Amino acid sequence: MTHLDKESLQLKTDLIGMWNLVISQLNKTHEALINFDKDLAHEVVANEKRVNGHELKIDNDCENLFALFNPVAIDLRFTLAVLKINSNLERTGDMADGIGRFILNGNGPFDEELLKVTQVIHMYDEASSMLVDILMAFEHENTKIARSIFKRDEILNQININSIQVVADYIRTHPDNIEQALFVLSIIRKLERVGDHCKNIAEEIIFYIEAKVLKHASKKQKAE
Amino acid sequence: MNHIIATEKLNLFYNDFHALKDINMKMRANTVTALIGPSGCGKSTYLRLFNRMNDLIDGVKITGDVRVEGKDIYEKNTDVVDLRRKVGMVFQKPNPFPKTIFENVAYGLRVNGINDNGFIKDKVEQSLVQSALWDEVKDKMNKSAFELSGGQQQRLCIARALAIEPSIILMDEPASALDPISTAKIEELIYELKQNYTIVIVTHNMQQAARVSDHTAFFYLGELIEYGETKEIFTNPKDKKTQNYITGRFG
């Protein structure tokens, strides 16, 4: 193994560490939402600093790798991909933090009917399993898994689009619970963003492994 | 397409040794092409084709076409002196003559029968300006070339090559014996020169190839493995061997 190989492997390990932390942050807000667990939500908000710390360290390691090793070809694409994935993970961490704060500000357990009609829990399941799968794609350099993310992101987009109508209907029938309904709408918005980040990460993985640029490509191009 | 340099099905043998194998390559005017590859892969041999320097080596046999400005330069009636005027060469080790700075640059003009002193003086100055050496030597034109530093000597050799107005400049590891500052100056110079010249450069420094060239050719064991835009070669090489070489994972 060359020196650069060792450094790249360390970077990969660190990014996977960051990834697992973000997945756990998101899963904790999921649980906190269902159980209206303010302690857990508080833990997520407190942990946000650790996510930011990870991000800075990985950024810094990428910077050093560029400066000291002048990576080219696959090494260059790998380092660029790590840099961008890192920033997408940090933003995903922000989403978890934001959701945690909603829960902290809530004044009672969320109405189960509201959670059900908005499909927010389904969205949660989908978003966190996307994050896990895209991590697997990265770990095993599997672009097939990476490509499967694009379709799944559309599921989240669709739920998000429908949510305005669903929440409006809910508010009409539950005028006493407007605040919660708006919280849930905001959570849906954030989960939709998580889907976007997963999609961006999938594009970076394909770029680094296959040297294909999929950003802003059409759906048909992405499937190829 | 106007390719100033081209080889087709080019094979070169040193006696029984097959040093270049079926090389097809075309280069456009006013571009810089870098030849890279491990030692002994044939880069210098390939470079020496274009001013027929390989002719000076015993036992060399060449088949295929080598064209410069559209003409087959291995045809019987080729004027080799005229060819070498058109195709200048700069070597790894600066090789100034044991003469003054001025006479080093004037040399090629005098050999070519020019003796108009006013013209020679202007041409010497112009060449030294082009090779980014003028400011450093203008007050000591009559000093020996050996008083210059290695980096300055190399720029003097470039000025000497430029004085006879070639259209192509071949450079064989022109900066490998130089310190980083002189190296940076030579690289900057190559960038400037390509406006008026076509440059083919052999280099062992990957980053240098990436910085100075428009196209890169990767040679391995006498074969041209990959040839393309430098940007493409250094971000997304097509051949596994190229990738292993440029990322330092060779062998």
Ligand SMILES: Nc1ncnc2c1ncn2[C@@H]1O[C@H](COP(=O)(O)OP(=O)(O)O)[C@@H](O)[C@H]1O
């Ligand atoms: N004058 C020569 N006689 C015999 N073999 C030579 C001669 N010059 C070079 N070679 C051989 O040809 C191959 C290519 O050499 P060269 O063009 O100098 O490679 P590079 O410049 O890529 O290091 C090498 O194997 C070398 O040993």
Ligand SMILES: [Mg+2]
């Ligand atoms: Mg050589």
